[in-house]
Amino acid sequence: MTFNQQKNTQTNEIVDIRIVNISLDNFENAYFLGIGGIGMSALARYFKSLGWNVAGYDKTPSPLTESLQQEGIDVHYEDRNSSISSPYGDKAKTLVIVTPAVPKNLGELLHFQFNEFEIVKRSEVLGLITKTSKGLGVAGTHGKTTTSTMLAHLLDQSEVKCTAFLGGISSNFNSNLVLNPSAAYTVIEADEFDRSFLRLSPFASIITSADPDHLDIYGDAAHFREGFELYAGLHPENGVVVQKYGLNLPTAAKTITYGINEPDSEYCGLNVRVENEKYLFDVQTPSGKWEAVELGIPGIHNAENAIACIALCQFLGVDEATIRSGLKTFLGVKRRFESIVKSQNLIYIDDYAHHPTELKALIDSIRLIYHDRKVTGVFQPHLFTRTRDFFEGFVAQLSRLDEVILLPIYPAREEPIPGVTSDALLEKITAPDKKLMLPGEVVNYLSAHTEGVFLTIGAGDIDRIVNPLKKEWSE
Template identity: 50%
Template sequence: MEIVFRNIKNIYFVGIGGIGMSALARYFRQKGYRVGGYDRTPSALTERLSLEGIAVNYRDEEEEIASEYRDKADTLVVYTPAVPADSRQLCWFKEAGFVLHKRSEVLGLLSRTGKALCVGGTHGKTTTMTLLAFLLNASHVGCNAFLGGISRNFSTNLLTDEKSEYIVVEADEFDRSFLQLTPYVAAITAMDEDHLDIYGNKANLIDAFEAFAARTVPEGKVFIKKGLSLEKSKVSGYYAVEEVTDNYSDNLRVEGVQYVFDYHGQKAEIKDLRLGVPGRMNVENATLAITIALEAGMRPEEIREALPRFKGVMRRFNIHSEGKVMYIDDYAHHPQEIEAVLRAVREMWPEKRLTVAFQPHLYSRTNDLQAGFAKSLDIADEVILLDIYPAREMPIPGVTSAVILDKLNVPAHIVAKGEFPKFVEQNVGEGIFMTVGAGDIDRFVPVFTDMFNK
């Protein structure tokens, strides 16, 4: 850590608008460094960074790099693999002789400055680790946290506490980023088939999770969901919902839009807990978060008091309207995530008609998981598909949203983004409407929030 940051006064982020990159940018800004960076498009997050004193530019041109960041003797450059390798700014730094550091490398360095509580998994990790950070922050334990989403309680993705030795980190499997971390606690929520553009097959994905767990310090702990298995690491405890194991929750009941449940764990038993966010999948997330919080020394009474106050994460089952049309937005972009969130809606409002608008994310993921997407979306009464959000990828011949449409058994439509609000206004007049996906579909959230709250 000291060697990398010796003589460094300025830090420049290529891809600063990403959720993980922006948390690091905020951290170093708080530490007194001059921080700036580039991102492809403005967003609510980059606008917030600008208000916090972080200079952001949006043209991928060499001349956009301010003079303060052009001296490799006192400037550290951090980039994300989501930025194309031919990025003009990235290429300029390479040609100028800068040593470039991946986001995951820098986060890995920070994870070794304290006791890192690392939550990984192909889905569920962001809500789980944000809840864990919220719980610890509300207790005598405290924590630092680099969140994988914007906490609705704190309106940020960074928490700092100089008095706490704990660091809550999202262990991201993309590009094998989590193999830079050194966990004090390693937790795994799921190992479903995903990121096959990186891993090639599920076996390689599981090998990476094995390697992540194996990086846990000797005195640390490994917690995983019951039903998963690790061959190379000793599992300290399994967790589940309504299934007896080392740490589990049962006696679930719904009161309003909240779940009430009992927790049974290796460290404590806590009856009649009330969760502040809806959805059965969030009881599962809470079970793991509680288990890790107890491991870190949080008291059961602190958990009972804090849990109902958790508001969730932006774009995770966020309810924006509760009128004639209930409008919900969610980040789900994997078949298992979509199935979980749609089943949660069906469980809580079984009598309401459900219309889901989904924007597939990545051509490779759409191609690899098209049957799974169709199966999960069939839980809805009607489906609206937007075009695939490419992110870092080039198109794959023959892969469009139509490959999902052709496999759906419910009424479905492909709608261009320019026609999307008008189509919804004309065709969704009752029940529940959901926007789902990890691309830029969230830019329609204010439009639909206004539409359905009139």
């Protein structure tokens, strides 16, 4: 292992990033600690496709772990400590991949550490993969999963092709992994959490936003911004950084700007609209105006994501007709503005939004499409630190709903913070109708409703009520 000291040329600050100097060719076995995570499971599938032996631990069963087991990957849910089955006891041939969500006192992790196995993070593995292919990163506080999935779909529909590691289940591919072994490009989500994206070697990227988040890691907005400046600085001179207009991230690569109603951006989206239930927008490009581009999924933010994909795809040589066809046939990502139930009187949409900016984009889009309907949102705050750091933003956006149902804060990796509760949020929210419920109470309460627009929103385990609600309303 070495540490790469990366210097921000704007602030002269130094960030130490661990760089893994190993060859994947030396290994035959991949053992995952936290295999049920969306990013981890994509890597598990990737190594399985290479012919490796793949196994792993996760805390609880899920539809994703069950899918992995059906694909021939050994998954278990109890801590086996040092009782690791063959062939994963061979440290010379076994690569151990760990997620930060795994407890540091997990017996299996301690066993691998004590016996000096090669233990790497998911982002470090992606960094190794981007050293042997042209990495196409999608970075940003918001929109990474939808944009990277859209980009992968467009490239897969073209002659360019790509392999892609996605942070959600693509509705087109029905997977979080896209495999084209002969493709020159690899699409990856460049995740800013824990500065993971600084371990990548990107050739080109889309950067959608740099709104402060993960302040428990970065400390303040200035250091968060610094992380994105360092990431933009990783690109080579012959690459490109497609960045949202106004970000102004410095890079040695070519810069292309994009935005909606930003006339000074190089790719400018205009006239976002709904016509005959089709989601349309126009795009002014450097080579001319594209009229009435149809997008297969709704959402103002998704139109903006599509404009970024248009810019990068054109840079990579994909023609207009192929791009238009791909956008029209794009079906989106599970839990990203996902339409669950749609009838004449009742609309139910599930969305992963967990930051005030994402809430704003979701609610703006809902109001554009369903402007005359009552909108009820069930929101599960994610992380005590995020709720604390963006408290007023959550209050402002949730107050725009007609009815708000709050669930308790989903803690993930965190301990409670005194005074940071859903009750405190509820007290400040000014929506006409508001209440606090437990997840088990929501289904019974909402199933009695037969009209309106209903949203389940959040990045925790709120997805567990999606199918019960779908069943109630579908019946």
